[in-house]
Amino acid sequence: MSEIFIVSQNIRNFCIIAHIDHGKSTLADRLLDFTGSVSDREKQDQLLDDMDLERERGITIKSHAVQMDYDTGGEKFVLNLIDTPGHVDFSYEVSRAIAACEGALLVVDAAQSIQAQTISNLYLAVDNDLEIIPVVNKIDLPSANTEVVVDEIVSLIGCKPEEVILASAKTGEGIENIIKGIIDRVPAPEGTLDAPLQALIFDSVFNPYRGIETYFKVVNGKLSKGDRVRFMSTGKDYGAEEVGTLKLSQVPKKEILTGDVGYLITGIKDAKDVKVGDTITLADDKAVGAIEGFEEVKPMVFAGIYPVDTDDYEDLRSSMEKLQLNDASLVFSPESSAALGFGFRCGFLGMLHLEIIQERLQREFNMSVITTVPNVSYKAYVNKDPSKEIQVNNPSDLPDPSSLNRVEEPFIDATIITKSEFVGNVLTLCIEKRGEIINQRYLTTERVELNFKLPLAEIVFDFYDRLKSISKGYASFDYTPTGFVASKLVRLDILLNGKPVDALSSLIHFDNAQRMGRKMCEKLKELIPRQQFDIPVQAAIGAKIISRETIKAYRKDVTAKLYGGDVTRKRKLLEKQKKGKKKMRMVGSVEIPQQAFMAVLKIND
Numbered sequence: 001m002s003e004i005f006i007v008s009q010n011i012r013n014f015c016i017i018a019h020i021d022h023g024k025s026t027l028a029d030r031l032l033d034f035t036g037s038v039s040d041r042e043k044q045d046q047l048l049d050d051m052d053l054e055r056e057r058g059i060t061i062k063s064h065a066v067q068m069d070y071d072t073g074g075e076k077f078v079l080n081l082i083d084t085p086g087h088v089d090f091s092y093e094v095s096r097a098i099a100a101c102e103g104a105l106l107v108v109d110a111a112q113s114i115q116a117q118t119i120s121n122l123y124l125a126v127d128n129d130l131e132i133i134p135v136v137n138k139i140d141l142p143s144a145n146t147e148v149v150v151d152e153i154v155s156l157i158g159c160k161p162e163e164v165i166l167a168s169a170k171t172g173e174g175i176e177n178i179i180k181g182i183i184d185r186v187p188a189p190e191g192t193l194d195a196p197l198q199a200l201i202f203d204s205v206f207n208p209y210r211g212i213e214t215y216f217k218v219v220n221g222k223l224s225k226g227d228r229v230r231f232m233s234t235g236k237d238y239g240a241e242e243v244g245t246l247k248l249s250q251v252p253k254k255e256i257l258t259g260d261v262g263y264l265i266t267g268i269k270d271a272k273d274v275k276v277g278d279t280i281t282l283a284d285d286k287a288v289g290a291i292e293g294f295e296e297v298k299p300m301v302f303a304g305i306y307p308v309d310t311d312d313y314e315d316l317r318s319s320m321e322k323l324q325l326n327d328a329s330l331v332f333s334p335e336s337s338a339a340l341g342f343g344f345r346c347g348f349l350g351m352l353h354l355e356i357i358q359e360r361l362q363r364e365f366n367m368s369v370i371t372t373v374p375n376v377s378y379k380a381y382v383n384k385d386p387s388k389e390i391q392v393n394n395p396s397d398l399p400d401p402s403s404l405n406r407v408e409e410p411f412i413d414a415t416i417i418t419k420s421e422f423v424g425n426v427l428t429l430c431i432e433k434r435g436e437i438i439n440q441r442y443l444t445t446e447r448v449e450l451n452f453k454l455p456l457a458e459i460v461f462d463f464y465d466r467l468k469s470i471s472k473g474y475a476s477f478d479y480t481p482t483g484f485v486a487s488k489l490v491r492l493d494i495l496l497n498g499k500p501v502d503a504l505s506s507l508i509h510f511d512n513a514q515r516m517g518r519k520m521c522e523k524l525k526e527l528i529p530r531q532q533f534d535i536p537v538q539a540a541i542g543a544k545i546i547s548r549e550t551i552k553a554y555r556k557d558v559t560a561k562l563y564g565g566d567v568t569r570k571r572k573l574l575e576k577q578k579k580g581k582k583k584m585r586m587v588g589s590v591e592i593p594q595q596a597f598m599a600v601l602k603i604n605d
Contacts, residue, residue: 011259012186013080013217014133015098017125018107019115019476023137026169027107027178028066028081032248034175035068035079065203065215065246065261070179077183080261082202098124099277100202100217100261103131103186105178106157110136110144113447114152115417115476122157132157133165133181140168148444189217189259197221197229199280200291206322212268215246216280217261219291224255228283229266232290233275237283238266299331299347301460302393303354304372304503305361306343312367313342319365320344323357330357335394337503340370345393348374351460372503376457379408379484395491395505401542407507408484410456413438416467417449418475425470426450433458434509454479455487457508492517494524495538495545517547525549 018024068079082100098104104125108114125132134153139146150164165181167174203215216223223229227240242265244252256262268274279290307316317334324330331347348354354374361367378392386405392398398407414435418426420442427437430452439451459479467475490513494504504524508516517539524537528551535551556577559570 009188010076011078011080011189012103012182013082013101013189013259013261014103014105014182014186015082015101015125016105016107017118017121018137019109019112019118022107022109022112022115022118023169024107027105027135027137027167030169030172030175031079031081031179032066032068034172034179035070067245067247067251067261070183072183078260079179079182082261098128098130100200101128101130102189103133103182105182106132106134106153107137108135108149108153110138110146110149111141113145113149114156114443119156119415119478131186132159133178133185134159134163135165135167135174135178137167137169139166140171140173152443189219191218191220191258193220193222193258195220196285196288197223197227197280197282198291199223201274201276201278201280203276204274207265210265210267212266212274213250214264214266214268214274214280215261216264218256218258220258221282222255222257223262223264223280225253229264230281230283230286231273231275231278232281233278234273236273238268241265241267299329299349299377301348301350301354301374302377303346303348303374304335304337304340304343304394305332305346305358306337306340306370306372306503308368308370310341315365316344316361316367316369319361319367320346322365323360327357329353337372340372340503343370347377347393351464370503373506374460375506376410376460378410378489378507381405381408392507395507396502398491398507401490406486407489409487409489411482411485412454412456412459412479413482414452414454414459414477414479415449416452416475416477417443417447418471420446420448422471422475423448423450426467426475429463429466429470430454433463453482455485455509456481490541492520493540494520495536495540496524496528497535498538500540513541514546517541521547521549525551530554 016024016027018027065080065082068081070077070079098121106118106122106125108118122132134157136146136149136153138144146166150161150166153159153164154161165174165177167178169175197218198220199216199218201214201216205213205215207213223240223243225240225243228237229240230237242252243254243256243262244250245256245260245262250263253262264280305316305320307313320330320332324332329349330353332344334342335345336342346354346357348357351374354371358369358371361369375393375395378398380390380392380397380399381388382390382399382403383405384403390397390399392407398404414430416426416430423440427450430437430450433454435452435454435458437450437452439449441449441451443449456479464477467477488510489507490510492506492508492513493500495501504520506516521537521539528535528537530551530553532554534553537549537551538545539547559573562570562573
């Protein structure tokens, strides 16, 4: 049977932009149903969310690509949907999807209205010149406030009210209008079929049997099975063993033409050879240059990940490389710790991202790991050369306080959208986190947009959770980095039995050091099991101890066997026990449970 190639004029590449829980995955399910891309046997909720973790938490973690065919009654169209996550921690996934699209569905919940993350991703799409199709979802809900939400969208993107499509992904209402909107309003991909091949890699996954599967969009030229291809960032050549399109399962094809989205299997086994954002070209007919405009990943939170068993170090490295293929926003480099041995210093986009990576290492690769206290990246300057910048990703990298000129920490511009009744609570939280209010704007009589300048380190741990609890789940939050500001930061060290535990060190503001040190000591006293000797738990800044707790020893009653006689007999036995405990304390080592390393995250519970 000969294959039918669709000209690029009939291809539509689009993504869905929405905040968490605005019905994005359900809408994707309905689009697949409507276009007949999924059989009754394959139907299930959250069809594109193929990780157990995504289904359990009800969030999209990975962007997924799927191709749908649609016949308008005479003309056949190919619709390539690249599904995107909605959580602020996975904004890098969104940027990758946007780079491969010409249009975007802006989905807003009729009951919850526009949220901060929606606005952030919308600006990302506008910057990439995507055609925006506004959709108000969940119009069937009793609490839906459709007219108000339509007015908000009109004022936000400057469209006409009749351009906003009303839909319900649950009941299927409005789905046909969305499909028509995509065909009529999203432009066909631009590109030249006769030009040398240029294909943008927007994702990749590791297949243990076939090597690395690369997902790409052809910008110019065509890619055929059997072609000799070159990855421009590494300069290495490979044979295209298989090419095809991404339906619910992979469909092999002879060639993929300009504007289409597909997958490539070359048998590459080394994860370092495939980089997301790279350009694929032909080895014998090279493109002039790589495709530009792909956003570089910016890690926000750093933490150490170490194997529980030091013999598993190489297995952990291999697992991290495979995970990085599937999640290009994960950044890591080797490091060692006196307390934990060899491991990796990892960069994450936020705390949820860290949690998901830890969980995926456990589930997908069966790796038991210890995660150190997360922190952000700082800049330090010493008196000897005040202009020379020292990057501090780990508290142990901080130079000696006596030689330190200043330390600068990253600041962010935070946007919080909440109901007007919670403004007081939100202000209190942000001021407690060393924030400064920049602007306050009423979107409607009920909804307020607050802009703050905040230190990134203060929002890393519990900020998002506390914001949700004080606003009864109504506040939405988004942020953009603004640069570094000089701050009075100190390194807080935790000493167990007089020895510093580098994995529990953290860089914090001087004003919070006393409180944090005291809370850390109290928490560790609860978590570290008792030994045969007293364990002092101390918090210190430099040589100065600012807090102390003692984990009392198990004590055997050595005088139980005495049944009378002089008191000196009793004292002699207690003195002998005391010497034994002292000697034991000098040679004894303290086992620190995994919960202790994450204790700092629960410090405000």
